[in-house]
Amino acid sequence: MSYNFIKVSNEDGLISITLNSPPLNVLTIPMMEELADAFAWAKEQSGSLIVLGAEGKAFSAGVDVADHTPDKVSRMIEVFDSIFHNMYANDKPIVAAVNGAALGGGYELVLFCDMVVASEKAKFGQPEIAVGVFPPLASYMLPRLTSMPHAMELLLSGEVFNAAKADKLGLVNTVLPVDSFDEGVMQFLQRFMTMSPIVLAMTKKAIKAGLNKGFVDGLKAIDDIYLNELMPTADAVEGLKAFMEKRKPVWQGK
Numbered sequence: 001m002s003y004n005f006i007k008v009s010n011e012d013g014l015i016s017i018t019l020n021s022p023p024l025n026v027l028t029i030p031m032m033e034e035l036a037d038a039f040a041w042a043k044e045q046s047g048s049l050i051v052l053g054a055e056g057k058a059f060s061a062g063v064d065v066a067d068h069t070p071d072k073v074s075r076m077i078e079v080f081d082s083i084f085h086n087m088y089a090n091d092k093p094i095v096a097a098v099n100g101a102a103l104g105g106g107y108e109l110v111l112f113c114d115m116v117v118a119s120e121k122a123k124f125g126q127p128e129i130a131v132g133v134f135p136p137l138a139s140y141m142l143p144r145l146t147s148m149p150h151a152m153e154l155l156l157s158g159e160v161f162n163a164a165k166a167d168k169l170g171l172v173n174t175v176l177p178v179d180s181f182d183e184g185v186m187q188f189l190q191r192f193m194t195m196s197p198i199v200l201a202m203t204k205k206a207i208k209a210g211l212n213k214g215f216v217d218g219l220k221a222i223d224d225i226y227l228n229e230l231m232p233t234a235d236a237v238e239g240l241k242a243f244m245e246k247r248k249p250v251w252q253g254k
Contacts, residue, residue, distance in 0.1 A: 001038070001041055003020075003034045003037075003038070004030070004031075004034065005019070005020060005021045005028070005030065005031035005034050006018060006019055006020050006021075006031065006034050006035060006038055007020045007055075008038050008041065008042070010045050010046075010047055012193075013046065013047035013048045013049075013193065013197060014047065014048065014049055014051065014189065014193060015042045015045050015047045015049065015050045015051070015092070016050075016051050016053065017035070017038045017039070017042065017050060017051070017052050017053075018052075018053045018054060018055060019031075019035075019052075019053070019054035019055065019056075019059070019060055020054075020055045021056070022055050022056025022057070023056040023057045023058060024056065024057070024058045024060070024061040025054050025055075025056055025058055025059065025060040025061065025106065026060070026061050026062065026063075026064050027060055027062060027063045027064060027080075027105050027106065028063075028064045028067065029064075029067055029072070029075060029076055029079050032063075032076075032079045032080055032082075032083055033079055033082075035083050035109075036079065036082040036083045036085075036086050039083065039086035039087050039090060040086045040089075042090060042092065043086070043089060043090045043091075043092070046197070046253065047092060047197060048092065048093075048192060048193050048195070048197040048200055049092060049093050049094075049095060049189060049192055049193065049200070050090065050092050050093070050094045050095070051094075051095045051096075051097055051185070051189060052094060052095070052096045052097065052109065052110075052113060053096075053097040053099075053185075054097075054098075054099070054100065056100070057100050057101075058100040058101040058102075058103075058106070059096075059098045059099065059100045059101060059102040059106055059110070059122070060101075060102055060103070060104075060105065060106025060107075060109065061101065061103050061104065061106060062103045062104025062105040062106045062107070063076065063080065063104060063105035065131070068133065077136070080105065080137075081136075081137075083109070084108075084112050084137060087112055087113075088112075088208075091201035091202075091204050091205045092197075092200070092201055092204070093114045093115065093192065093200055093201075093204050094112075094113045094114050094115075095113060095114065095115045095116070095117060095188075095189060096109070096110045096113035096115070096116045096117070097117050097181075097185045098110055098116060098117070098118045098119065098122045098124075098163075098172075099118075099119040099121065099122060099178070099181050100119075100121065100122060100123075101122070101123040101124075101160075102122065102123070102124050103123070103124070103125050103126075103127060103160065104125075104126060104127060104128055104135065105135070105137075107124050107125060107126055107135075107138065108126075108135055108137040108138050108141070110124070111137065111138055111141040111142065111145065111171075112137065112141060114204065115173045116166075116171065116172040116173055117172070117173060117174055117176060117184070117185050117188050118163040118166060118167075118172045118174070118175050118176070119163065119175070119176050119177070119178045119181045120163055120164075120175055120176070120177055120178050121163070121178050122162070122163040122166070122172075122175075123160055123161065123162055123163070124160070124161055124162075124163075124166050124171070125154070125158065125159055125160035125161060126138045126142075126154060126155055126158060127158040127160060128158065129155065129156060129157070129158040130158045134155065135155070138155060139155060142154060142155060145170065145171055146169045146170055146171060150169055163175045173188070174188060176188075195251075196235040196238075196239065196249070196251040196253065197251070197253045198233050198235050198253055198254060199230070199233070199235055199236065199239070202225060202229060202230045202233075205225055205229075206221075206222045206225045206226065209221040209222055209224075209225055210222045233254060234252045234254050235249070235251050235252055235253065235254065238250060238251065238252065
């Protein structure tokens with residue numbers, strides 16, 4: 001796949017989508033169209049994980065302010081939302097690797113990932129309130145990822161905060177030193193790359209199925225995936241068999 005504003009690759013089941021419009025990776029409508037397409041492409045790839053990263057000094061400074069004007073805003077929101085619809089449709093776990101500022105729409109991309117690895121120099125924030133608008137995706141996600149009071153404070157103040165505060169609020173999985181960030185990201189990812197790709201995907205699917213449901217309906221949806229989708233797979237049978245035989249499993253990815 002070849003794009004103008006992003007890069008993609010699939011190396012041994014690790015699928016990378018990289019923002020590549022340095023230094024700030026400002027999200028224009030054409031760049032967001034490419035991102036939406038890349039997540040649709042990633043859904044069809046064989047692999048275990050998707051890692052969303054960036055070239056340049058910033059992860060992303062957000063959506064181009066010029067695309068918020070009345071003549072463009074409807075198209076901008078349509079394209080922006082299509083990224084998240086394609087991310088949501090993807091059962092592969094998505095990990096954000098943030099080694100710089102992720103602001104506005106750039107932070108919304110991070111918020112919608114399943115896990116977040118940040119460097120000590122990473123900064124996050126939704127400063128939209130200062131220019132008279134609010135962030136739709138962050139308004140949905142932040143109350144689900146941290147407490148309501150903290151979500152309110154971050155959205156209503158537009159505060160830009162560092163990785164240490166993000167860690168305290170439970171918004172990142174780990175904070176890594178800047179000088180060993182790439183190596184640290186790979187070490188973080190490696191734990192998941194040793195697992196069965198299909199079981200990773202089924203587990204993420206089960207988590208999504210139970211989310212925002214009551215206990216009875218949520219557990220029923222998860223049990224249905226376990227019994228009717230997971231257990232018929234070769235890897236579920238292999239994992240259980242390998243455990244009983246006291247050996248490492250050999251995953252087939254199916």
